[in-house]
């Protein structure tokens with residue numbers, strides 16, 4: 019046991035004073051026809067949860083993540099047991115990883131691949147024992163110095179080939195473990211200066227690698243979704259996958275839109291100058307909603323802080339969009355989140371997950387109530403009612419022209435737009451949060 023002080027976390031309800039209990043996440047409670055666990059599909063991120071020692075640019079790690087191992091491979095082996103103990107104790111049913119999270123990078127690519135092959139059977143065994151599943155896999159093509167100029171968008175064809183080799187292996191492992199998704203997050207796919215960059219050529223290369231990944235994945239039996247995870251900047255000054263809209267344009271330009279969906283991360287949305295809800299809406303409007311990296315940014319810091327999400331207002335609006343999109347299919351809620359550097363004990367990791375899971379469970383309950391009552395839907399439907407008949411209907415069906423609209427405007431005179439009632443609607447969300455709380 020790696021976390022002997024932590025009990026199995028149970029649902030105890032809102033009145034519980036036990037920090038190691040869920041207050042809102044009642045996994046089998048049925049909401050809108052499905053148990054909470056099926057709506058939320060929580061996943062553990064291997065990298066933040068089991069690899070990060072909480073270093074930052076100015077300081078060393080504040081916790082040791084060796085799990086009693088002395089060699090990199092031994093650490094990785096022990097990490098598997100720790101991962102499953104943690105997920106079992108937290109009732110988390112999915113996980114996500116990068117190739118380099120599960121096994122150490124070796125001196126050569128061949129050695130790295132062999133390291134992966136030593137760990138995969140252990141993961142498989144634990145997955146079979148517990149029923150825990152792989153939400154998505156990915157390749158870390160950003161940490162190693164070889165990727166300093168990018169991976170698929172490097173100026174060096176040998177670097178491109180190296181990334182392709184890593185992605186090939188990661189796809190094989192994801193498929194072998196029955197993963198339902200494969201993520202592309204373009205960690206170094208961007209530029210620092212346009213003075214040395216052929217952006218058009220780099221984007222062609224990025225699309226080419228994705229096309230090859232789809233072809234190979236389908237060939238070896240990967241039936242899940244490919245995702246792009248948009249992020250506007252960091253580590254590069256400008257990342258090509260800036261936001262949902264940019265990614266959709268890229269996918270359509272290169273004919274990749276059928277195989278790819280979006281993996282929306284809350285903190286990336288805010289870095290792009292959007293709200294989390296905005297990015298989810300863009301995905302939903304374009305039928306490209308896939309999965310979520312659940313975390314939150316710090317409004318006072320301008321980088322990807324990956325804080326655990328605890329803001330119920332945000333989780334409510336997120337789950338509202340998820341429900342409206344028809345819920346998760348292959349995707350889920352991956353906690354791409356890390357504890358703060360001073361939260362340096364194993365207990366803190368558990369407390370952080372409990373906080374995040376409870377925040378989403380509560381958000382789900384509020385969103386469900388909002389949708390069941392339909393107050394926002396009714397308001398929005400009424401707000402656009404002028405398009406339901408008459409000239410509005412003609413506009414929507416493409417049955418009018420500038421000539422006819424001009425004649426209409428001349429005859430109708432000055433329009434009288436209606437109030438958007440923003441403040442009222444915002445207070446309604448608060449009201450629903452309180453009303454939902456009262457039912458618990």
Ligand code: XLS
Pocket residue numbers: 116156201203247249283311322354
């Ligand atoms: C980093 C990204 C990363 C991806 C997976 O900002 O969020 O963690 O989710 O490569």
Ligand code: NI
Pocket residue numbers: 203247283311354
């Ligand atoms: Ni992420």
Ligand code: NI
Pocket residue numbers: 283285286322324354
């Ligand atoms: Ni991120």
